Amino acid sequence: MRRLSITRREALTDLWLAGPATLVMVLFIFLPVAIVAVLSFTDYQFGAPSFAWIGLENYSKLFGSTLGRRAISNTLIYVAIVIPVSVGLGLAVALGLHRMMAWAPWLSQLLRTIYFLPVAATLVAMSVAWQMVLHPSLGVVNQTLAALGGTPQDWLSDRGLVLYTLAAIGIWQAVGYNMVLFLAGLVAIPPELYDAAEVDGAGHGWSRFWTVTWPMLGPTTLFVMVVTATNAFRVFETVATLTRGGPAFASDTLVYALYREGFIYFKAGYASAITMVFFAFLLILTLAQFRIVEKKVHYR
Amino acid sequence: MTRSPVLELRGLSRRYGQTTVLNDIDVTIPEGSFTALLGASGCGKSTTLRIMAGLDRPSEGEVLLSGKDVSQKTTHQRNIAMVFQSYALYPHLTVFQNMALPLTMRHLSSLGRMPFVGAVAPGSSKARNLIAEKVGAAAEVLGLTDLLHRKPSSLSGGQKQRVALGRAMVRDPVLFLLDEPLSNLDARLRVKMRAELVALHRRTGRPFVYVTHDQSEAMAMADQIVVMIGGKVAQAGAPRDLYDRPASRDVATFIGHNAINLFQPADGMPGLHPAADEAVIGLRPEHLSPAATGALEANLETAEYLGSEIILALRSERGTEIRAIAPGDYAIPAPGSPVRLGFEPTRLHLFDEQTGKRLEVAS
Amino acid sequence: MIRSFISRAWSTLFLVAGAAVILLPFLWMLSLAFKPRDEIFSADIQLLPSRIEWSNFVVALTETDVPLFLWNGFVVVAGILAFQILFAVPCSYALAQRRFKGRTFVFGMVLAALLVPFHVTAIPIFLGFAKVGILNSYGALILPFVPTAFGIFLFRQFFSQLPSDLFDAARVDGLSETAIVWRIAFPLAMPAATAFAIFSVTAHWNDLFWPLIATTDPHLATPPRGILYFRDEESGDDVGPLMAGAVIITAPLVLAFLLAQRKFTQGLAAGGLKG
Numbered sequence: 001m002r003r004l005s006i007t008r009r010e011a012l013t014d015l016w017l018a019g020p021a022t023l024v025m026v027l028f029i030f031l032p033v034a035i036v037a038v039l040s041f042t043d044y045q046f047g048a049p050s051f052a053w054i055g056l057e058n059y060s061k062l063f064g065s066t067l068g069r070r071a072i073s074n075t076l077i078y079v080a081i082v083i084p085v086s087v088g089l090g091l092a093v094a095l096g097l098h099r100m101m102a103w104a105p106w107l108s109q110l111l112r113t114i115y116f117l118p119v120a121a122t123l124v125a126m127s128v129a130w131q132m133v134l135h136p137s138l139g140v141v142n143q144t145l146a147a148l149g150g151t152p153q154d155w156l157s158d159r160g161l162v163l164y165t166l167a168a169i170g171i172w173q174a175v176g177y178n179m180v181l182f183l184a185g186l187v188a189i190p191p192e193l194y195d196a197a198e199v200d201g202a203g204h205g206w207s208r209f210w211t212v213t214w215p216m217l218g219p220t221t222l223f224v225m226v227v228t229a230t231n232a233f234r235v236f237e238t239v240a241t242l243t244r245g246g247p248a249f250a251s252d253t254l255v256y257a258l259y260r261e262g263f264i265y266f267k268a269g270y271a272s273a274i275t276m277v278f279f280a281f282l283l284i285l286t287l288a289q290f291r292i293v294e295k296k297v298h299y300r
Numbered sequence: 301m302t303r304s305p306v307l308e309l310r311g312l313s314r315r316y317g318q319t320t321v322l323n324d325i326d327v328t329i330p331e332g333s334f335t336a337l338l339g340a341s342g343c344g345k346s347t348t349l350r351i352m353a354g355l356d357r358p359s360e361g362e363v364l365l366s367g368k369d370v371s372q373k374t375t376h377q378r379n380i381a382m383v384f385q386s387y388a389l390y391p392h393l394t395v396f397q398n399m400a401l402p403l404t405m406r407h408l409s410s411l412g413r414m415p416f417v418g419a420v421a422p423g424s425s426k427a428r429n430l431i432a433e434k435v436g437a438a439a440e441v442l443g444l445t446d447l448l449h450r451k452p453s454s455l456s457g458g459q460k461q462r463v464a465l466g467r468a469m470v471r472d473p474v475l476f477l478l479d480e481p482l483s484n485l486d487a488r489l490r491v492k493m494r495a496e497l498v499a500l501h502r503r504t505g506r507p508f509v510y511v512t513h514d515q516s517e518a519m520a521m522a523d524q525i526v527v528m529i530g531g532k533v534a535q536a537g538a539p540r541d542l543y544d545r546p547a548s549r550d551v552a553t554f555i556g557h558n559a560i561n562l563f564q565p566a567d568g569m570p571g572l573h574p575a576a577d578e579a580v581i582g583l584r585p586e587h588l589s590p591a592a593t594g595a596l597e598a599n600l601e602t603a604e605y606l607g608s609e610i611i612l613a614l615r616s617e618r619g620t621e622i623r624a625i626a627p628g629d630y631a632i633p634a635p636g637s638p639v640r641l642g643f644e645p646t647r648l649h650l651f652d653e654q655t656g657k658r659l660e661v662a663s
Numbered sequence: 664m665i666r667s668f669i670s671r672a673w674s675t676l677f678l679v680a681g682a683a684v685i686l687l688p689f690l691w692m693l694s695l696a697f698k699p700r701d702e703i704f705s706a707d708i709q710l711l712p713s714r715i716e717w718s719n720f721v722v723a724l725t726e727t728d729v730p731l732f733l734w735n736g737f738v739v740v741a742g743i744l745a746f747q748i749l750f751a752v753p754c755s756y757a758l759a760q761r762r763f764k765g766r767t768f769v770f771g772m773v774l775a776a777l778l779v780p781f782h783v784t785a786i787p788i789f790l791g792f793a794k795v796g797i798l799n800s801y802g803a804l805i806l807p808f809v810p811t812a813f814g815i816f817l818f819r820q821f822f823s824q825l826p827s828d829l830f831d832a833a834r835v836d837g838l839s840e841t842a843i844v845w846r847i848a849f850p851l852a853m854p855a856a857t858a859f860a861i862f863s864v865t866a867h868w869n870d871l872f873w874p875l876i877a878t879t880d881p882h883l884a885t886p887p888r889g890i891l892y893f894r895d896e897e898s899g900d901d902v903g904p905l906m907a908g909a910v911i912i913t914a915p916l917v918l919a920f921l922l923a924q925r926k927f928t929q930g931l932a933a934g935g936l937k938g
Contacts, residue, residue, distance in 0.1 A: 006357070006372050013840045014763035021754035022769055024810040029776045032787035039786065046790065093681060096674045103671070113924060114682045117689065119931055120920035122869045124887035125909040128894055129692035132902065138704060140691055172685065180928050205670075234780060237871045241891060255782055255872070262786050263876050272786055279783045286778050355831050376837030388832035392850045405837035467836070 033279075039272035046266035058273035070249050071257040072277070074163055078253060079232040081167040082174060087225050089171065090178025095213070097179070098186045112183070115176040123173065127241035130169055131156070156242055159250040166251055169238050174231065178224050185220030189213065226289040233282055254278045304331050305364075306475055306507050307352060312361035314347055321347050323531045324361070329475070329507050329524075334498070336518035337511045338554075339528035345511045348528070349477050352509060353382050365474070376405070381468035382477040385484065387460045389452040395463050396435055396448040402471045403431045438466045441503070458489050465500065476501075476508045482517065494521055515555060519543075527551050545649075549580060549656040552649055558585040558611070558623065565653060567620040572596070573648055579659055582649035585611065588624040591642025598622050600639050603632045614639060692913075696720070696906040703902050719903035720911070729908045731882065732889030733915075735801075739874075739885055740867050742805040744860055747814050748849075753841070755818030756848045760830050761840075770819070776812035782872065789876055803877040804885065808867060814859050817933065821855040822848060861930030868916055886912040 040058055044051035062068035093115055100108040118126065133139050134155040142152035155165045193212045202211040236255040239245060245252035245260065252260075254274060262271030307329040314322040322344045329335050337345040350356035351363060354375040363370050370378050381402075389398050407427040439445045442462040452460055461481060468476055481497075482490045498521050501508050512518050518525050519539045526536040534554075535547040546552035552560050563572060563581045572581050572595070588596075590612075598614035603626075610626045624641050626632075633639060650659040690710065695703055696719050698712040723729045757763065758770050788807050792798045797806075825848070833843045849856070874888040881892050893908055920927045 006374075011763070014757055014761060017753040017757040017761070017840060017844065018763070018766075018769055021750040021810065021815060022772065024750055025772060025776050025812065028788065028807050028810050029779055029784060029812070030772070032784035032791075033779055035787035035790075036783060046793070089681070093678060096678045099674065100671075100678070104675075107675075111678055111682050113921070114685055116924075116928060117917065117920070118685060120865060120916050120927060121689070122887055122890075122913045122916065124869070124871050125890050125913045126688055126692075128890055128905065128909050129688040132695055132906065133688050133691045138902075140687070140710070172688075175681075176685070177931070180932055184932065230780075234782065236782075237869075237887070240871060240875065258782065258785075259872070259875070263789065268786055268790065275783050275786060279780070282780055283778060350831075353831075353835060355834060374837075375835045380835070382832070382835045384828040384832055386826055386828045388826065388828040390829070390833075390847060390851075392853075401833075401838075402836040405842075467832075 036272045036275050039269055040276045042269045042272075044269040044272075046262075046268050051269065054269070058270045059277075061270065062273055062277060067249060067252070068257075068274075071252045071254050071274070074251065075233065075235070075253045077163060078167050078170065078235055079229055081164070082170045082232040083225055083228050085167075086171045086174035086228055087178055087221065089175045090224065091182050091217070091221070093175060093179045094182035094186060095209075098183060112179070115179050117176065118173045119177045119180075123237045124241050126173075127169070127238050130238075131242055134165065157247050159247055162243055162247065162251045166235070166238050166242065169242075170232060170235060174228055178228060181224045181227070182217065182220060185217050186213070189216045223289070226285055230282060230285050230289070233278070233285070254281075305329060306331055306366060307509075308362075308364040308367075309348070309352070310362045310364065312348075312351065312358045312363070314344070314351065314356065315359045321531055322351075322358075325528075325531075325533045327526055327533065327536065329509055332505055332507060333524050334501050334508045334522045335510065335524045335526060336522035337509065337526050337528060338513070338515060338518045340513055340554075343528045344531040345513075345528050346479060349382075349479055349509065349511050352475075353380055353477050354378050355382075376402075378475075379471070379473050380475045380477060381471060381473035383464045383468050383479065383481045385480040387452075387464040387481075387484075389460055389463055389467075391452055394449050394451055395439075395444060395455070395466075398452065398463055399435045399438060399466045399470050400431050402467065403434060406471065407431060434470050435466075438469045441469070441500075442466050457485050458493065461485065461493060465497075469500075469504065472504075474506065476504070476506055478508060478510045480511055480513070483512075483514075490517075497521060516557070527554060529554070545658065546582075547658050549582065549651040552582045552651070556584055558625065560584050560649075561588065561622055562651075563620065567616070567618060573645075573650070575650060575659075578653065580651040580653050580656075582651060583643060583647060585623040585625045587647035588622070588641050588643045590624070590626050590630060590639055592640060594640040594642030596622070596641040596643075597638055598641065600633055600635055600637055602635065605632075612639070614641075692906050692909055695902055696910045698903060700903060716903070719907035722901075722904040723907040723911060727893055727904065727908060728881065728884070728889060729893070729911055732884055732886045732912065735883060735889070736868055736886040736912075738801055739804045740864050742801065743808045743867050744863050746805065746809040747811045747859075747863060748856065750809055751811050751814035752818055752849050752852070753844045755815050756822050756844045758815070758819045759822035760825070760827060760848075773812045773815050773819075776810070777816060779812075781807070785873065785876060792877065799878050799880045799883060801883070804874060804883070807873065807877075811863070814863070817855055817859050818852055821852050825851060857926055858930040858933050861927055862933060865916060865927075865931060 041053060041055060042051045043054050043057070062072075093111075097108045097112055097115075100111075134141055136142060136152065136154055136157075139155075141155070145152050153161060156162055189212065193216065194208065197208055197212045200211075202208055234255055235253050236259070239251055239253055239256045240259070243251040245256045255278060258271050258274040258278060261267045261274060305328045307327075309325060309327040312322055312325050312327075313320065325344075325348065327335075327337075327348070337348055339345045347356060351358050354363075354370070354373060354377075357371065365373075365378055375382070390401070393401070407430060408424055435448075436445070439448055442465060444459070444462055444466060447455065447459060447463075452463065455463065461484075464481070478497075482493050485493060494517065497508075497510075501521075510518070510522065523538060524536065525539055525542055527534045527542065529550050535542060535551045542551065542555050546555060549562065553562070561583045563583070565577045565579070572583070573579075575581075596616070598616045600612060600614050602613045604611040604613075606628075608628045610628060610630055610632065612624045612626055614622045614624060616622060622641070651657065652659055694710055694712060697715050697717075698709075698719075699714065699716045702709060702712060754769070758766060758773075784807070789798070792803050792806075797803050829847065830843055833847050838846060868885075869887060870885070871887040871891075874883075874885045878884065878888065881889070884892055890905075890909055890912055894905055897905055
């Protein structure tokens, strides 16, 4: 066997180390993205022998039809509810637990564990549990409402209510995650700043919050908002488990529509267009996130 | 006495893109020698060492090991050991495992190196005993026997240093390369380790190549010093040669505890040497001291009393700064007083004004 | 003094009430899983069962496919993690500690891949798998997740903080680059590997989207997919065993989280970078 020159061998080593990962990235990420972009301009149906180029028709169908617009607006409403509420609650819980650390560390620790539980728990199984909690007759929510003299609601089958119910479950899941990110931000605030605020007469309550805590948490807050938004945009598990987009598409979202059109009705072309729109929303958000992370680094 | 060369670098250059780090250097490492590569940071000494090791490749030139070209061989194939400035101990392995790793790679087949399976692989128990024996012996020499089961994070700087040496020793390499191995130790430990390194060098009988920026370290340990300046070998020779006959103005400036006095022709010091108006003259402060009949006269500016000696800073009539050393019992005159200074003419160094090269002129 | 006491009381009240809401579905799930059948279908509010009823768990574990779902979940999650590490670690090491042509390009690809959510690639991967005929297999559930830009990114960050002397020392000691990756670099990267493993295992144990697409065979169902099969079959009368099944499926990760809270929080928070 002829011995390879050392530069040759080094190059082969690099190929051996970095090549496989690069290859699977191309195969399972970049190639599919290219294909989905191309498919979105066709009327391809899964299993069909051929397809035709139909230009932007899939997109105009998505943006022009009631159903398509429904999926987009539902997703945007869902995101618009989940972001402010889960970020606000996450911040409030983090502030409370952070202060509680000073006088009841064990309780603070216990509550933090509880708030984080939904992040680790299997969302589909928890959705099944939520279904029972919200059950029209057997659920604890309606039973409590009835006992208090209120009107029981069809939380998951009332067209006007279902999207808000799903948003509430989304918030339930996101608060703990946001709390952890905020707690990390709170710990990073240098204590000298609070001493300085104390000296300047802004050491208590709201003035302390507005002069020190809130400005110092600014970058964290932006970051948390974008992370929450990217997660909210992908809402799928709760929809698929609890409503399947219904009733009458009242809780249809982009990812669920993608799934339904692509994998139940096998309309690969149309589903690809939905995918591209979903991708565009997320790209904008993720690029914003990168900008923020970068800023956060310079800030320090 | 001619010792056969173990390692030779011939016409070696190294460029990274546009920057030339090493420019046509020749270095010879004789059998059993202790060579110091001495230079300021960025002079190319570490690159030279890495090329010797095979961790870096020259852009031009040859690396010969025992007369054979080894440019196509890896460090391990060259059987060269290297001790790193940061020691580079594997944090997740014990001292024993750190020292045994090079042997494991050599004596055990890839099957024998595997966990669990390795224990039953053919020939592995014999090899394992051999490894344990060699590591044990090296640990004994370095006083590490009690530390073999510790992780590096629990060791002191000096102990880590010894483990790094031990890892180099166990495999009985043809050449030891040491990259500023003492620079992370405190001053007291450094002096102690110098002696240990010299003893280790004697014991192994192998050539050592030692990179340092500290000339006193190089002077104290090496029998050959290669002074590198700006990617070139400025001078190679015994410590005494470097001090007594520096090959250039730059080497003269670099070597020596006290900064050498360099008098330019424009400084007008005709009392020094007949050639003083055409060459640069170097004279070390320790060779220039107050003498009633001295050839030079200058005004005293400051005097630093150091106990055994006194460092004098003076200024000549034409404003040239002069440094001289007086014995500790010298009566210091008032600042501004004229002082006569004397010297041995053989202690003068003459350098070409343009090239900075040493001029051999009978004095 | 009194003011601070009152504000503490208020904030504690708020925090405990919030925690109660968070716990509500967990408690209701446990309560239903332990309730006897007649109590489940009673219209009175009754959070605690009158007696602990283990039969729901017995039914879930012996008469349904829940144990199979757990096994499938284990195989898929372990397979994904093993392949992800096998591919990502050598690549990250090369990106961090070696200089080669195209290094910047490959790293650029990693950053670009970070921007692509899995949902975007689902249709073409489904079409490709259908063509090759490997839908409805463990392979179909594992393969799409083998490339992990996030993993490469995480490990690369870790490796580039390690001193290059360490790897030079290993080369001097005679280790091949492959041996350096697995004997030196990977053991040192254990903190990063733990964070990554937690992120990966949680994400794929809980994933519903891809298993719903790639498999139609109930015998290949991962836990979330399986619990849906279970729910759709029982159609309302076997709530007890269904809840017991949900408890069993949620338990592994929740228990792991309770035992290693700090590591979990770190691992999942690191995932925020990827989103």
